Amino acid sequence: LIVPHIARRFVGNNIKLLIPYTAMLGSFFVVSSDLIGRLLFSPYEVPVGIMMSFLGCPYFIYLLFRQKGAQQYA
Incomplete structure (x- = not known):
């Protein structure tokens, strides 16, 4: 469950790169x-x-905590 979050930090929201990168990082x-x-x-x-x-x-x-902190200041 954490691997897609980590992969998104490296690749961004480009789904063509995100899915293969998530598979490799997950394995x-x-x-x-x-x-x-x-x-x-x-x-x-x-x-x-x-x-x-x-x-x-x-x-x-x-x-x-990062999400909670972002909501406090929004």
């Missing part, structure tokens, strides 16, 4: 989350969904 995010989950807790494996939640939750909180 990289899943693979890197799996790698972090396997390497950080070496004898154990953390499911990729949990690692993606740990990495994605701070970004969602950032988006929430």
Whole structure:
């Protein structure tokens, strides 16, 4: 869910670039989350969904506060 928001920051609103860029960035995010989950807790494996939640939750909180701050001054 966070990958399209990140991709939009890099590409902008051009849908011809946004969809392929989101697919590539999303696959990289899943693979890197799996790698972090396997390497950080070496004898154990953390499911990729949990690692993606740990990495994605701070970004969602950032988006929430950024959106909330923009509404206060609008």
